[in-house]
Amino acid sequence: MNVKVCKFGGTSMATAQTIRKVIRIIKKDPLRRIVVVSAPGKRFKEDIKVTDLLYTLADELIRENNAATFELVRERFLSIAKDLHVITPMKLILQDTLEQMKKIRTTEFIVSRGEYLSAQLLAKVLKFEFIDAGTLIRFKVNAVNYKQTDIVARKALKNKMDVVIPGFYGTTSNGELKLLSRGGSDVTGALIASAVNAKVYENWTDVDGFLICDPKIVSDPHLIEVMTYRELRVLSFMGASILHSDTFFPVARKGIPIHIQNTFNTRSPGTIIYQTLPSPKRASVITGISGIKDFTLIVIEKELLSETVGIDRKILTFPEKMGIKVAHFPSGTDTFSMLIESKFLTEGKLDRLVAQIKKGIKPDLLEVTQNIALISIVGRHLMADNFNMLRLFTALINDNITIKTIDFGSSGVNIVVGVNGEDYTYAIQAIYNEFFLKEDEE
């Protein structure tokens, strides 16, 4: 469908003033005809999000049959509605919503009303049709039923134009309301974009898009203007986060690009994520740098390990039985190593894992190293040219950073380098300087 699905986050929906920006954005492009919204977020640092008010309300209502907090919710919506000249219909909707809440009395239902009211309000202002997420997003038990949602939403939205849909919730086939995880409006937007086969899924938020690396490590890093889903996936897995991680799959599957944009800075190009890039226009070698700090490295050596069929598989059963995910397992002659995030090895789990491996395969040597940081350098162009790889290693070594491990070639889009925990920040800075500041100077 020749339509853009636009999702606006909580900060964009926070006040009449920010909603005016939203309206201006929607009106600027006639293809922006399907809008998904979050509940109003914080207006200032100490403010409480509508969703958090609703959690309090749910507690009051279910336990004490008391709806005092609803007044705070009502006030927020009415102050926006007043400013946007839709106060009369909103009063009715709010009254009706409170009655429904008292009747249905589930946390899910009560909490979902933030998005519901937000969408109702915007629909009134825009004179768009409100379509309830309950009729579009299908759950089976507690997870989204992607297939069903695709069919149901496609049918429901056929020939529909100019609609506003609340994010964050859906229903099971027998009508029970279910919530997505926190931040799930991103997913609602992706599911809708996928169902209508949108031209693009616009995700409007309060940042310009993905940055090359963590701004806490490098001050004012460049924006990633274009990347692939594969790159995004690698960056997210290794620590970078803006989008809810389930967001990529529904749209990536159909090759629909996601365009992350800033409601408060429409001049920024934002970040566009493609399944496959439309043209090889980008010059920058590196797309992004991310990392996770605290890994534990377990090195296992055993004579003839390399000649024993199935021993690797056997070693991997030990963490598996404990529900521990092994992030990487570099293997050499008679050596098998496991890199595991240390947070999975607390409360004696490391000792238990080591004991089980020792008992199970009787290694000649088992060595545990803590505080290993893994840095993932992501970029299609990085992998294509060995000179860039060399530049990367040289930058690190010239900055006196010891490279402990290298994983190169197992993925088409990234190199993973292991360094000591204390070198983590310096390593990311060194890579950023090499590939971005030097390029800027040229």
Next chain:
Amino acid sequence: MNVKVCKFGGTSMATAQTIRKVIRIIKKDPLRRIVVVSAPGKRFKEDIKVTDLLYTLADELIRENNAATFELVRERFLSIAKDLHVITPMKLILQDTLEQMKKIRTTEFIVSRGEYLSAQLLAKVLKFEFIDAGTLIRFKVNAVNYKQTDIVARKALKNKMDVVIPGFYGTTSNGELKLLSRGGSDVTGALIASAVNAKVYENWTDVDGFLICDPKIVSDPHLIEVMTYRELRVLSFMGASILHSDTFFPVARKGIPIHIQNTFNTRSPGTIIYQTLPSPKRASVITGISGIKDFTLIVIEKELLSETVGIDRKILTFPEKMGIKVAHFPSGTDTFSMLIESKFLTEGKLDRLVAQIKKGIKPDLLEVTQNIALISIVGRHLMADNFNMLRLFTALINDNITIKTIDFGSSGVNIVVGVNGEDYTYAIQAIYNEFFLKEDEE
């Protein structure tokens, strides 16, 4: 025990002239008091080894009750015995041996007589005691019983000095004679050295020792003078071969060094292999370079693979069930790759493996790349200093060799680099030139 166990191979035992060299070596060092020997090998290129004659004889004797080939064996031993002035006792021993062969009539027994006669002959010449391997090396079914051998041989050799022991065979606890695999005299020597806790295990052969790399790739490469067992193991696994691979374990376990030396060039220092190096005297960054040419790379990509506990283990069960050893399995975000020697994937096995993976885990992408060569660069010093790693990569890249994969850090002694098959030779030459020819110039 303050003794050196010396093993002499078939070329060293081939003629009276070569045995004179053996005698000179033994007499030169009073600690060389336990000698293990192979059967006489080839005297010239078209010659037949005594062991091969004995296989023919076993066939004749068992199937046709005909011992014609024994004459050739007798002739070889008598010509040596004559030259070394032990013809009278050897005639008796040979006659007795033939009668025993006719009586026992098993291939194992008949073939083992090469080493038996070789040891008898040398014992007579040296005036050393002959001790039969059957009383020292213990088998259980078809494998050496290391524990039993250690106990039995230690007891049997206690307070013994100046003995010659035949290599290549042993017996089960009920006296049945069993052979080690071809080249197994190396193992006999190692088992004996281990049992008596020798100062060193001297393995005398017809080459100077281990070379840095394959002389078919680099002409006249340097000798490896010193290395560790760990390095030897990695080099051997990746293609380099001089010693029977089972040789290391019995001696490595006790920390006994192996000294490989050339009977025909006693001026060469040979190669000494230590458990841990006595002093960090070596300057050379690289110990050796080896490689295997024909690997198949299978790359598997699947959404959420990195977050699915146990999926790596599941993937590894597919080759395991087919008895296929996976040499390396580099893993990245949502990627799992397997490097398998292509020789294990003939006769439709690759197709079957791919089909099973596709059926079993439904990957989003499965890519097969043939003709990947893996090069293992071995050296303790290489791993200790990142500048050397950089030198290695730079040498390859400056020679226009594309690095496809890098495994660095999973082993303490080597880096494994994957290149295209056609770059294999050039890559080894580039590395050798960088680390040896350049150093020579300095």
